[in-house]
Amino acid sequence: MLFYSFFKTQVGQQVTVELKNDLAIQGVLESVDQFLNIKLRDIHVVDAERYPHMLSIKNCFIRGSVVRYVQLLPSTVDTALLQDAARREAQSTQQMSQTKAAAVQA
Amino acid sequence: MSFAPQFFTTAESLVGSLDRKLLVVLRDGRKIIGVLRSYDQFANLVLQDSLERIYVGDAYGDIERGVFIIRGENVVLLGEIDEDIEDALPLRQLPIQDILEMQREEAEEKARRDKLRLQLLHKQGFS
Numbered sequence: 237m238l239f240y241s242f243f244k245t246q247v248g249q250q251v252t253v254e255l256k257n258d259l260a261i262q263g264v265l266e267s268v269d270q271f272l273n274i275k276l277r278d279i280h281v282v283d284a285e286r287y288p289h290m291l292s293i294k295n296c297f298i299r300g301s302v303v304r305y306v307q308l309l310p311s312t313v314d315t316a317l318l319q320d321a322a323r324r325e326a327q328s329t330q331q332m333s334q335t336k337a338a339a340v341q342a
Numbered sequence: 343m344s345f346a347p348q349f350f351t352t353a354e355s356l357v358g359s360l361d362r363k364l365l366v367v368l369r370d371g372r373k374i375i376g377v378l379r380s381y382d383q384f385a386n387l388v389l390q391d392s393l394e395r396i397y398v399g400d401a402y403g404d405i406e407r408g409v410f411i412i413r414g415e416n417v418v419l420l421g422e423i424d425e426d427i428e429d430a431l432p433l434r435q436l437p438i439q440d441i442l443e444m445q446r447e448e449a450e451e452k453a454r455r456d457k458l459r460l461q462l463l464h465k466q467g468f469s
Contacts, residue, residue: 299418299419
C-alpha cells in the first residue's frame with residue numbers, strides 16, 4: 237500500500253519507466269493502481285529508433301509486473317515523509333505478525 | 343490491508359481503452375494490434391480483428407490473427423494507437439513473406455555476430 241500511496245502523489249509528474257525488456261518510456265504519470273500498473277500519457281520513448289512499433293503511441297498502460305525502475309524528479313519527492321511512512325508501515329506489519337503469532341499459539 | 347477480490351480501481355481501469363485499436367507488446371517480443379473487447383483484473387485481454395505486426399528495419403508486415411485471448415502475465419504494455427500518426431508512419435508495409443525472409447536473415451546475422459562475440463570472449467578467458 238505504501239508505494240501505491242506514494243505513486244498517487246506522483247500523478248501528474250514526468251516520470252521515466254524502465255521495463256524489464258530494457259525499453260524506457262518517459263511520460264506524465266496519469267494513474268497507478270494497487271498492482272502498481274502504470275498509465276502514462278504524452279509518452280516519449282528513449283532510443284526511439286530501436287522501437288519503431290511505439291511511433292504512433294501517445295498513451296500507454298504498463299503492467300506493473302514488467303517494470304524494472306521508475307525514475308522520478310528528486311524535487312518532487314519528500315524523502316522525510318517517505319521514511320516516516322516506511323517506519324510506520326514496518327511497525328504495523330511487526331504488530332500484525334506479533335498478534336498473528338499470539339493467535340496461533342492460543 | 344483488504345483481502346477483497348482484486349479489481350481495478352476506477353482510476354486505473356482499462357475501460358477507457360475498450361473498443362479502441364490498441365497495440366499490445368508481449369513478453370516474447372511480439373506486437374499485436376487489435377480492438378480491445380474485454381479485460382480483467384489480471385490484464386487478460388480479448389482482442390478482435392487482430393494482426394501480428396513484425397518490424398524489420400524500416401519495414402513491417404502483418405499476419406491476420408482474428409480473435410486473440412492473451413493471458414495477462416504475457417502482457418508488457420498496451421498502447422493506444424494514434425490514427426493520425428499511424429497514417430503518416432515513416433515505415434513501409436511489405437508482403438508478409440518478404441518480412442519473414444528479412445526477419446530470418448536478421449536472426450541469422452545476429453546468430454553469427456553472437457557466435458563471433460562468444461568466441462572472442464572465450465579466447466579472453468570468459469566462458
